Amino acid sequence: MKNINKTMMHYFEWYTKPEDNLWLKVANQADFLSSIGITHIWLPPAYKGSSGISDTGYGVYDMYDLGEFPQKGSIRTKYGTKEEYLNAIEKLHDNDIEVLADIVLNHRLGADGVENVLAIEKDYKNRNYTLSSPKVIKAWTKYTFDARKNKYSSFKWNWTHFDGVDYDENTKKNSIYLFYGKHWDEDVDRENGNFDYLMGEDVDFENPEVVEEIFNWAKWYLETTHVDGFRMDAIKHISCSFMKKFLNELRKETYQDLFSIGEYWSSNVDTLNNYLSNVDNSLSLFDVPLHYNFYQASNSNGNYDMRNIFNGSLVACNPDKAITFVDNHDTEIGQSLQSWVQDWFKPLAYALILLRNVGLPCIFYGNYYGIPKQNVAPMKKWLDKLILCRKYFAYGKETDYFDDYNIIGFTRTGDSEHSDSGMAVIMSDGPGGSKVMNVGKYLSNCILYDITGNLKETVYVDKDGNGIFYTAGGNVSIWVKANNVYKDNF
Numbered sequence: 001m002k003n004i005n006k007t008m009m010h011y012f013e014w015y016t017k018p019e020d021n022l023w024l025k026v027a028n029q030a031d032f033l034s035s036i037g038i039t040h041i042w043l044p045p046a047y048k049g050s051s052g053i054s055d056t057g058y059g060v061y062d063m064y065d066l067g068e069f070p071q072k073g074s075i076r077t078k079y080g081t082k083e084e085y086l087n088a089i090e091k092l093h094d095n096d097i098e099v100l101a102d103i104v105l106n107h108r109l110g111a112d113g114v115e116n117v118l119a120i121e122k123d124y125k126n127r128n129y130t131l132s133s134p135k136v137i138k139a140w141t142k143y144t145f146d147a148r149k150n151k152y153s154s155f156k157w158n159w160t161h162f163d164g165v166d167y168d169e170n171t172k173k174n175s176i177y178l179f180y181g182k183h184w185d186e187d188v189d190r191e192n193g194n195f196d197y198l199m200g201e202d203v204d205f206e207n208p209e210v211v212e213e214i215f216n217w218a219k220w221y222l223e224t225t226h227v228d229g230f231r232m233d234a235i236k237h238i239s240c241s242f243m244k245k246f247l248n249e250l251r252k253e254t255y256q257d258l259f260s261i262g263e264y265w266s267s268n269v270d271t272l273n274n275y276l277s278n279v280d281n282s283l284s285l286f287d288v289p290l291h292y293n294f295y296q297a298s299n300s301n302g303n304y305d306m307r308n309i310f311n312g313s314l315v316a317c318n319p320d321k322a323i324t325f326v327d328n329h330d331t332e333i334g335q336s337l338q339s340w341v342q343d344w345f346k347p348l349a350y351a352l353i354l355l356r357n358v359g360l361p362c363i364f365y366g367n368y369y370g371i372p373k374q375n376v377a378p379m380k381k382w383l384d385k386l387i388l389c390r391k392y393f394a395y396g397k398e399t400d401y402f403d404d405y406n407i408i409g410f411t412r413t414g415d416s417e418h419s420d421s422g423m424a425v426i427m428s429d430g431p432g433g434s435k436v437m438n439v440g441k442y443l444s445n446c447i448l449y450d451i452t453g454n455l456k457e458t459v460y461v462d463k464d465g466n467g468i469f470y471t472a473g474g475n476v477s478i479w480v481k482a483n484n485v486y487k488d489n490f
Contacts, residue, residue, distance in 0.1 A: 013366035023080035034095035037391030050110025113142035138169035229259035298345030302430035319358035406430035413440030427476035
């Protein structure tokens with residue numbers, strides 16, 4: 001099929017175990033994922049973290065170690081070996097799936113040695129406020145990567161390559177220490193006064209040695225892995241001038257588009273749009289405000305005004321830069337950004353991101369396969385159906401029927417390129433009901449059925465494309481042509 005809708009999968013969850021062998025799993029699943037309509041996959045950080053085989057990859061130790069060297073107690077990473085990682089990318093590419101690598105540039109953790117550094121203690125709640133005069137601390141800032149023996153890079157990190165740390169080995173005290181003579185970057189988020197510092201050893205993006213090394217690593221990584229782009233972690237803590245330069249220059253040097261997505265965790269859409277403007281729209285952003293709308297609606301017991309579900313979202317005002325999602329690894333139960341969308345609302349939320357004409361929707365691994373540690377059941381069967389609906393039917397002009405507090409709907413008219421395309425979607429966070437909606441000429445004089453299986457009756461669409469469409473309470477129905485050519489795939 002030509003020109004199918006793009007759909008991304010976020011292929012891991014926080015509690016993924018080493019024995020899950022994620023690289024092997026995604027390689028084995030590549031053909032199936034492509035067949036249902038997955039076009040992009042975001043894989044977790046592939047390099048060695050500070051806690052070795054148990055590290056998610058966000059505790060960055062050695063970005064050149066993709067599961068190749070005996071460091072931090074293991075050769076493999078949590079997800080597998082370098083060979084398995086490269087094979088997974090190849091299998092995904094063989095199935096026309098683009099791969100985004102999760103990269104963490106903001107910090108390092110797990111240093112090999114300590115250094116005496118003159119530093120100033122800063123306030124956690126206001127990083128611009130000084131708590132002490134300059135004093136010598138013992139900082140974990142020395143990275144030597146002895147086991148790698150300079151393979152791929154001879155660069156050794158030391159305290160001059162960082163702005164600050166959060167621990168003094170002399171006093172065994174956890175605090176924020178800014179190295180004397182340095183400053184926090186100004187073009188970062190203003191939360192806590194200045195949110196340059198996040199954790200561990202905070203990378204100094206004004207140090208020319210650091211900038212050169214990060215560029216060298218990125219070029220090596222692209223040449224080694226052949227990934228198609230990046231998911232950029234924690235960008236609110238990184239100089240936006242660096243981020244803009246990093247992506248633009250990397251694209252020029254590699255002659256790659258490098259589709260990239262930034263994680264800027266803010267519920268304020270103005271903050272997201274300002275960031276996009278500051279980086280010349282060089283990347284897309286996750287639609288955090290929309291996620292919080294879903295979270296609030298799911299916890300409102302039917303008292304959320306569904307007419308406002310897209311209010312204040314990125315996809316509503318800047319759709320070309322919006323990556324829409326329901327949950328992710330940071331919103332899981334037990335995580336620092338916990339905001340888990342209630343299970344009953346997830347079908348509604350996924351219908352709202354997968355079946356509309358704007359935004360790039362992202363399916364969360366933990367919703368798809370489940371999260372055993374949290375007793376979260378998989379939604380694979382239901383999500384497979386929705387993803388296929390996006391692949392086959394979600395085309396043509398979109399008309400919204402957001403005219404009721406509880407019951408909202410929208411239609412897609414279909415088009416001539418996609419056989420039997422077009423649909424009517426109706427949902428309610430409260431009682432069931434119906435709406436008269438128009439699905440256009442391609443579905444006129446047709447019988448439609450609810451492909452979700454929630455409702456068993458059919459709907460007749462008249463010669464003008466009008467029909468009366470129904471939904472059950474607290475649920476969603478997706479009405480498509482009853483005798484469509486793809487029926488056997490569902």
